Amino acid sequence: MITSIPNVLGGIGNTPLVELQKVVPLGSGRVVAKLEWANPTGSMKDRMAKAAIERAEAGGRLEPGGTVVEYTAGTTGVSLALVCAARGYGLEIVFSDAFSDEKRRTMQAFGARVTDVPSDNKKITETLIKTMISTAADISQRPRHWYCDQLNNHDAIEGYLPLGEEIWRQTGGQLEAFVHSVSTAHSIHGVTRSLWVHNDRIRIVAVEPAESAVLSGKPSGSHKIEGIGIGFIPPLWEPELVNEIQTVTTEDAKEMTRRLAREEGIFAGASSGANVVAAIRVARQLGPGATVATLIVDSGLRYLSTDIYGGKPGD
Secondary structure (H helix, E strand, O other): OOOOOOOHHHHOOOOOEEEOOOOOOOOOOEEEEEEHHHOOOOEOHHHHHHHHHHHHHHOOOOOOOOEEEEEOOOHHHHHHHHHHHHHOOEEEEEEOOOOOHHHHHHHHHOOOEEEEOOOEOOEEOHHHHHHHHHHHHHHOOOOOEEEOOHHHOHHHHHHHHHHHHHHHHHOOOOOOEEEEEOOOOHHHHHHHHHHHHHOOOOEEEEEEEHHHOOOOOOOOOOEOOOOOOOOOOOOOOOHHHOOEEEEEOHHHHHHHHHHHHHHHOOOEOHHHHHHHHHHHHHHHHHOOOOEEEEEEOEEHHHHOOOOOOOOOOOO
16 A cells, blocks of 8 residues: 655645754753754745645735735745645745855755845845845836745644654643744744733744844844844744843854764754753753753754855854
């Protein structure tokens, strides 16, 4: 008997949860991490891309054979490219040289057309992100184009509700805290909504780059942790769904990312490193017996050309 799923989109979700063994100091609580690179494109963003496109289809906003438009640091773009290829849509992506070339090539491999917005020496800044947004908005005015607009897309959060349920189930409900970095805020809020249905005492800790800690009330700046820290408050940010905000430097995030690969065999990007740095802090505060969950957001295969894994410094 052949058992299969209808198409590649059926492979999204139900990713493994692993306990970190070597990077967590003695005397700390347990840190468990969802390996979101087990999704088809190697990223948690597959969840939101599928949800956003399905809701747009159901609402008649995305016509059969139409074209999806999005600005992206690459991870959302790759996931949208997968879904568009599977569903038969075109895809127009607005991207930048501030982000890894692996992401560009992957989006193009799925058939996406990429428009570039040049950065200031590959720095991720508010100005860059807002220019990308306005460029995508202009492209979306073309006939039969649907603008995903991830920062303002209320449907995207739906994709992360199952993620929270998975964490609850895999920890057996024995969970004291969830720690995760913020970009659009969809993923942290979606997980929180699911977890708090079961136990609203679970501590939710948001993570952002120390160099651009706008959620913490500090000035916008530049950093090099791809995929998070857009330089301004995300439009759908809900501070009431977060108990605490922690900052992590680019340097600390990248160093932890390297340690995860060498010591845990977990190959990831810098936002995952930032997640683990903050999760360890929380686990040390809570002490033995506590369990802290976080996410390994995406695969390190997307960052081989950067200085995380041996690219030129400053990449």
